[in-house]
Amino acid sequence: MKILVPVKRVVDANVKVRVKADGSAVELANVKMAMNPFDEIAVEEAIRLKEAGKAEEIIVVSIGPQQAQETLRTALAMGADRAILVKTDEQTEPLGVAKVLKGVVEAEQPGLVILGKQAIDDDSNQTGQMLAALLGWAQGTFASKVVLDGDKAKVTREVDGGLQTVELKMPAIVTADLRLNQPRYASLPNIMKAKKKQLDEKTPADYGADVKPRLKIIKTEEPGGRKAGVKVKSVAELVDKLKNEAGVL
Amino acid sequence: MDFGLSEEQKLIVETTRAFVENELYLHEREVERTGVLRRELIEELKAKAIAAGLYAANMPADVGGAGLDTVTWLLYEKELGRANYALHWTCVARPSNILLAGTPEQREKYLFPCIRGEKWDCLAMTEPGAGSDLRGMKASAVQDGDDWVLNGTKHFISHADLADFAIVFMASGEEDSPRGKRKKITAFFVDKGTKGFTVRDGYRNVSHRGYTNAILEFDDCRLPASQVLGEVHKGFDVANSWLGATRLQVGATCLGRAERALGHAVEYAAQRQQFGQQIGKFQGVSFKLADMATELKAADLMVFEAGWKYDQGTVTDQDMAMAKLKATEMLAYVADEAIQIHGGMGLMDDLPLERIWRDARVERIWEGTSEIQRHIISRALLRPFGA
Numbered sequence: 001m002k003i004l005v006p007v008k009r010v011v012d013a014n015v016k017v018r019v020k021a022d023g024s025a026v027e028l029a030n031v032k033m034a035m036n037p038f039d040e041i042a043v044e045e046a047i048r049l050k051e052a053g054k055a056e057e058i059i060v061v062s063i064g065p066q067q068a069q070e071t072l073r074t075a076l077a078m079g080a081d082r083a084i085l086v087k088t089d090e091q092t093e094p095l096g097v098a099k100v101l102k103g104v105v106e107a108e109q110p111g112l113v114i115l116g117k118q119a120i121d122d123d124s125n126q127t128g129q130m131l132a133a134l135l136g137w138a139q140g141t142f143a144s145k146v147v148l149d150g151d152k153a154k155v156t157r158e159v160d161g162g163l164q165t166v167e168l169k170m171p172a173i174v175t176a177d178l179r180l181n182q183p184r185y186a187s188l189p190n191i192m193k194a195k196k197k198q199l200d201e202k203t204p205a206d207y208g209a210d211v212k213p214r215l216k217i218i219k220t221e222e223p224g225g226r227k228a229g230v231k232v233k234s235v236a237e238l239v240d241k242l243k244n245e246a247g248v249l
Numbered sequence: 250m251d252f253g254l255s256e257e258q259k260l261i262v263e264t265t266r267a268f269v270e271n272e273l274y275l276h277e278r279e280v281e282r283t284g285v286l287r288r289e290l291i292e293e294l295k296a297k298a299i300a301a302g303l304y305a306a307n308m309p310a311d312v313g314g315a316g317l318d319t320v321t322w323l324l325y326e327k328e329l330g331r332a333n334y335a336l337h338w339t340c341v342a343r344p345s346n347i348l349l350a351g352t353p354e355q356r357e358k359y360l361f362p363c364i365r366g367e368k369w370d371c372l373a374m375t376e377p378g379a380g381s382d383l384r385g386m387k388a389s390a391v392q393d394g395d396d397w398v399l400n401g402t403k404h405f406i407s408h409a410d411l412a413d414f415a416i417v418f419m420a421s422g423e424e425d426s427p428r429g430k431r432k433k434i435t436a437f438f439v440d441k442g443t444k445g446f447t448v449r450d451g452y453r454n455v456s457h458r459g460y461t462n463a464i465l466e467f468d469d470c471r472l473p474a475s476q477v478l479g480e481v482h483k484g485f486d487v488a489n490s491w492l493g494a495t496r497l498q499v500g501a502t503c504l505g506r507a508e509r510a511l512g513h514a515v516e517y518a519a520q521r522q523q524f525g526q527q528i529g530k531f532q533g534v535s536f537k538l539a540d541m542a543t544e545l546k547a548a549d550l551m552v553f554e555a556g557w558k559y560d561q562g563t564v565t566d567q568d569m570a571m572a573k574l575k576a577t578e579m580l581a582y583v584a585d586e587a588i589q590i591h592g593g594m595g596l597m598d599d600l601p602l603e604r605i606w607r608d609a610r611v612e613r614i615w616e617g618t619s620e621i622q623r624h625i626i627s628r629a630l631l632r633p634f635g636a
Contacts, residue, residue, distance in 0.1 A: 073257075
């Protein structure tokens with residue numbers, strides 16, 4: 001079985017994000033970029049499934065600018081087998097990405113697609129679900145545990161109030177939550193070997209997908225600064241403030 | 250000229266830095282405060298370093314290392330250099346390249362176990378009476394039939410307490426040279442537990458807490474000829490051909506530490522308020538930062554230029570001397586100024602600055618003092634003019 005893992009290049013989680021002076025977008029010039037952390041978890045899960053003998057090949061795909069190649073190399077250095085860069089300079093949106101991925105799935109025929117549950121830049125949390133809908137496949141989102149058994153996948157999902165386990169018929173879509181695993185470091189010898197692994201370049205048109213954005217960003221602004229808190233003397237005072245000042249009760 | 254990093258180099262920097270920040274930083278306080286690097290902690294971190302392929306990454310790929318070129322290896326050393334020295338040197342060991350000089354049997358016995366993390370090596374040259382003047386060593390090896398008999402004392406031998414064996418340099422005779430008689434040196438492998446070989450605790454010192462030094466004593470320590478490393482009487486040739494760019498390694502670790510100190514200084518200058526504004530807005534502070542960053546960049550360029558020339562086979566002794574001199578003196582300056590910017594807080598061990606400041610001191614002494622480096626540089630300038 002092949003496993004397909006889409007990965008996204010995003011601003012590094014440790015970078016303090018700033019808005020561009022003209023308010024059009026987040027400043028990306030000279031900012032450290034990295035693989036979306038949830039996608040790292042997805043790559044790690046695919047590698048573990050392969051190590052457990054449940055899969056033969058891991059293909060990673062990224063849809064984005066030329067520099068997304070670096071993100072793919074990271075995934076290859078972690079242990080993925082080959083990579084596809086679907087090159088576009090458009091500001092892609094979840095539906096556009098899902099359409100490209102549908103094309104990749106049809107070309108590669110994976111038995112499982114593992115994605116991060118969301119990207120930490122736009123926090124859309126839509127691509128996995130949309131891809132499942134476009135393909136008509138079963139989906140197990142927010143996975144904290146994945147067990148493959150023949151043509152079934154048991155996925156433990158992190159839902160409000162606890163855990164839910166669903167059984168999916170393969171082929172299926174899984175989206176990775178934070179606690180699914182702890183991704184490994186790309187090891188130095190594997191980094192050196194990653195250069196020799198296959199990395200194909202494609203375009204959205206190769207998959208017949210239209211990735212033009214449907215949304216227009218009107219304004220980007222930083223969240224307001226946090227105001228200093230106050231100490232209350234009693235529960236009664238707290239309730240009073242919540243009712244009359246904050247208006248939340 | 251291309252100063253850019255390749256994709257692989259960027260990834261190696263990222264992996265190494267992530268490892269240092271996620272796995273090593275959190276244990277620094279314990280090691281600094283107790284002065285001890287616990288064995289269980291070593292084993293735990295070593296296992297992680299091996300899994301990340303960081304352990305013994307200085308070694309060629311065909312013997313199980315990462316097969317890095319010199320520039321990439323120095324990038325890795327720079328990142329490791331950010332952390333407490335004992336943590337990165339012990340748990341992410343870089344066995345001495347001199348082990349590559351061994352015979353196939355010696356490689357099996359010493360090199361490969363070191364790369365697999367099963368053994369530690371240590372290198373013994375310095376003696377109480379022979380520091381910068383290494384050829385002045387008194388510890389001796391005398392041939393007796395097929396055996397060699399070792400006598401004498403070595404000191405300041407780093408991590409010899411942990412090491413399973415030592416590579417020891419001994420005076421094995423004398424020869425005539427244009428400048429009079431000089432000693433011939435032979436290198437030996439000496440296993441812990443060999444009769445007549447004792448390792449004693451060394452001195453407590455100001456730099457690199459948790460990273461021990463030891464005293465090695467040889468008292469009629471008898472070794473078979475198979476323990477000679479390289480050729481008899483050619484110990485310094487073995488060292489010169491195989492030790493590699495250890496001065497650049499020292500320089501690179503200084504760069505990482507200086508970068509960390511500068512990072513703290515910049516952050517503090519931007520955040521600390523005095524007299525109604527951020528202290529970074531005072532020129533007295535901001536110009537310090539500018540000078541620190543400039544010195545750091547100069548040292549960085551010198552270390553990596555020398556590393557690049559090392560890979561091209563065009564590096565000179567003075568290139569490496571200059572890089573080592575600049576990087577170590579720069580670290581002392583940057584660490585000192587970083588503390589000055591922090592004021593009293595800089596001296597507290599809540600921040601890594603007092604440690605970086607202390608650790609900076611040894612860098613100007615080991616692997617050749619700053620004065621020896623200046624001697625090398627000045628000789629290269631003056632010798633062609635007969636001075």
